[in-house]
Amino acid sequence: MGLKEAVIRSYNGEADRARVEDLERRCEVGPTERVYLFTDTMGDPICRIRNSPMHKMLVAELNNQLVGVIQGSIKLVTFHNTPPKDHESNLARVGYILGLRVSPLHRRKGIGSRLVCRLQEWFVANDVDYSYMATEKDNEASVRLFIEKFGYIKFRTPAILVNPVRCRPCHVSSNIEIAKLKVEEAEFLYRKYMSSTEFFPHDIDKVLGNKLSLGTWVAYPRGEFGNFGSNGQVLPKSWAMISVWNSGEVFKLRLGKAPFSCLLYAKSWRLMDKFLPCLKLLPSMPDFFNPFGFYFMYGVYHEGPLSGKLVRNLCHFVHNMASTTTKNCRCKVVVTEVGGCDSVLRHHIPHWKLLSCSEDLWCIKVMKRKEADRISVHELTKTQQTNKALFVDPREV
Numbered sequence: 001m002g003l004k005e006a007v008i009r010s011y012n013g014e015a016d017r018a019r020v021e022d023l024e025r026r027c028e029v030g031p032t033e034r035v036y037l038f039t040d041t042m043g044d045p046i047c048r049i050r051n052s053p054m055h056k057m058l059v060a061e062l063n064n065q066l067v068g069v070i071q072g073s074i075k076l077v078t079f080h081n082t083p084p085k086d087h088e089s090n091l092a093r094v095g096y097i098l099g100l101r102v103s104p105l106h107r108r109k110g111i112g113s114r115l116v117c118r119l120q121e122w123f124v125a126n127d128v129d130y131s132y133m134a135t136e137k138d139n140e141a142s143v144r145l146f147i148e149k150f151g152y153i154k155f156r157t158p159a160i161l162v163n164p165v166r167c168r169p170c171h172v173s174s175n176i177e178i179a180k181l182k183v184e185e186a187e188f189l190y191r192k193y194m195s196s197t198e199f200f201p202h203d204i205d206k207v208l209g210n211k212l213s214l215g216t217w218v219a220y221p222r223g224e225f226g227n228f229g230s231n232g233q234v235l236p237k238s239w240a241m242i243s244v245w246n247s248g249e250v251f252k253l254r255l256g257k258a259p260f261s262c263l264l265y266a267k268s269w270r271l272m273d274k275f276l277p278c279l280k281l282l283p284s285m286p287d288f289f290n291p292f293g294f295y296f297m298y299g300v301y302h303e304g305p306l307s308g309k310l311v312r313n314l315c316h317f318v319h320n321m322a323s324t325t326t327k328n329c330r331c332k333v334v335v336t337e338v339g340g341c342d343s344v345l346r347h348h349i350p351h352w353k354l355l356s357c358s359e360d361l362w363c364i365k366v367m368k369r370k371e372a373d374r375i376s377v378h379e380l381t382k383t384q385q386t387n388k389a390l391f392v393d394p395r396e397v
């Protein structure tokens with residue numbers, strides 16, 4: 001008698017919720033040699049895709065056991081790196097694959113591959129041009145599955161920057177003006193200045209208008225005139241813009257399998273805080289071992305000679321906003337993801353190397369081969385060295 005095959009079907013919240021969360025816990029993804037942050041979906045495993053315009057979650061079931069899961073979303077983004085000939089030619093439908101997990105006891109039996117196949121079929125049925133996924137570059141199983149088995153190719157390596165939120169406020173320069181924009185003003189600026197950025201979402205208005213988006217702020221030198229309104233053509237020579245997404249409202253983070261040295265470090269730091277409060281100059285280390293909320297900064301844009309400093313001050317401003325969150329939804333880190341080549345942003349966005357990931361690996365695959373005008377992905381990877389920014393959609397964090 002042949003071995004039974006896992007059944008792949010759509011996720012059913014009522015029946016699968018607890019079992020998917022249990023599977024997630026058994027599959028903690030992350031390198032063993034360094035600290036990483038684990039996602040805690042707090043009873044709602046579909047939360048990471050719920051805000052995307054089209055989404056799907058599949059599960060694999062074998063002998064009544066839930067043994068695998070995968071999630072995907074579809075949206076329209078700016079894709080080609082060439083200047084737009086007409087408005088539509090710069091847009092592509094992209095499918096994003098995330099949250100692939102197979103129970104440790106059922107690995108290397110083709111379940112992961114079948115889940116990817118079924119999700120790709122959903123992409124094809126929904127007219128997706130390109131499928132992409134992100135992984136730790138040293139996750140060998142995932143890299144080999146997507147690259148060797150499914151023909152994905154390495155595409156971009158953005159950096160995930162994580163900054164802990166301390167109790168004490170960060171300094172915001174009095175020479176800098178920071179102003180909150182209305183959603184329509186933010187949309188106007190994003191469409192004007194960032195719509196040619198790779199992966200810029202066509203439905204930016206939906207992102208900015210989502211209840212999880214806390215707002216968009218601009219910074220510019222005090223005394224300079226800034227008209228950021230929808231008809232505003234006069235902008236300061238240097239300015240920067242950041243939007244903030246309250247990711248902690250959707251899911252929490254906690255430190256996963258921290259190496260002993262880190263645990264020791266955190267513990268001694270807390271003891272010092274408790275018994276030697278006079279050492280006020282030391283930034284206190286937050287407790288990362290229980291689930292905590294976080295803010296995600298997205299749509300970071302900067303222009304002009306002083307813009308690096310403006311970005312840094314905006315980050316301090318967001319840090320201070322995060323530090324005032326209440327105990328219940330305490331926000332303990334501020335996270336952002338920037339294109340691999342954007343050295344200005346990497347330099348000016350405050351972050352802890354220990355918690356950050358310098359190279360998140362994005363892999364991509366062409367799903368629609370027939371259309372003659374589709375740029376080849378090999379050509380796209382050649383543009384890796386250009387100084388292009390990347391728009392990381394907060395709905396996909």
Ligand SMILES: CC(C)(COP(=O)(O)OP(=O)(O)OC[C@H]1O[C@@H](n2cnc3c(N)ncnc32)[C@H](O)[C@@H]1OP(=O)(O)O)[C@@H](O)C(=O)NCCC(=O)NCCS
Binds near residue numbers: 101142145
């Ligand atoms: C990655 C993962 C989903 C693979 O699931 P799986 O059911 O074992 O995958 P498959 O059996 O379909 O393997 C397909 C191919 O992937 C590659 N692969 C899978 N596991 C591998 C491993 N541990 N080491 C090296 N290659 C591996 C192989 O090329 C394999 O083909 P082969 O078995 O013919 O050699 C599973 O290991 C897992 O859940 N890991 C933890 C979570 C994770 O890392 N998810 C990916 C995040 S994007």
